[in-house]
Amino acid sequence: MKALVVEPGVAGSARVEDVDAHVAEAEVPVRVLELGMCGTDREIVEGLFGVAPEGEDFLVLGHEVLGVVERDGHGFARGDLVSGIVRRSCRHCLACAEGSPDSCLTGDYSERGITRLHGYARELVGEAPDQLVPIPCELGRLGVLAEPTSDCVRAIRHVRAVGGRQPWAPQRALVTGAGAIGILVTFLLRLEGFDVVTSSLEPAKPLVAEAGAEYVQAGDADLGLFDVVVECAGNAQLMADALGRLHRGGVACLIGIDGRDQRVSLDGRTIGVDTVLGNRALFGSVNARREDWLAGIDALDRMRRRWPGALEQLLGLRVPIDRFADALAYTGGKATLVLSE
Ligand SMILES: [Zn+2]
């Protein structure tokens, strides 16, 4: 069967080729319908990231899956829409033992399509039943957003946990970056009743206004202070700047990645005085555990009903697996690969 594979560490090695289609008895056979592509896939294809399964020299890509169950069994019925949890337990840390591989303390976890575990960029995949999450049929192809949404929901859950360590009534939020993640965070914060300002380098982002948020092109405009800042642009300078944009008790959450070799600057008083006297916090968030997946899928359904058609606009490019390079190069929103109709 066709799969999109890459040799981790080797730039430009991504290709579509035939791989084994074996599904074990203990697994649920899932036919892959559609697969989201993101910056992580881009980094793997550029040779900067990714680890092949032990004893193998290639990795099947793909971690944002929407699939359909092929056969009754293991608590699933043929025709059920599903997605699959990306990160799996390291089997030897406290966080993983408590069902939170998103907070793994060893780094020995595996991740579908990223780290030590083949991904979903293939026509058929066998998946452990406890790693599948049901997608309501009303959600349809929007279910392909379950993975990125679960990461955003996890980040906001942690914002509330960090901010909630002291009395706090957050109202105003800033989202930096308006790619697929920035847009999803904007919608999620609006669902939760925040006043949201979203900024990026682009002159306009109509989906931001559709979410009822204010769009500002990044520049010198003074946007005032915020209770919450979520950095989604993947820009280390913006991450440092986030500390200076917080109200008293404010929380800045970093979910973009910036691996460039560089130094960033920060006004000394911002960290040396204001962060202390203002009880501000800055933290990073990655991945999601099962409860975040379920909350994310529920949030997608609420977004779909509140803003009909908006999420469909976010899914801006839909191409067959052979056109993976176009999907990886796409910056207008979320690009997806179609594995079967
Ligand atoms: Zn992703």
Ligand SMILES: [Zn+2]
């Ligand atoms: Zn662990």
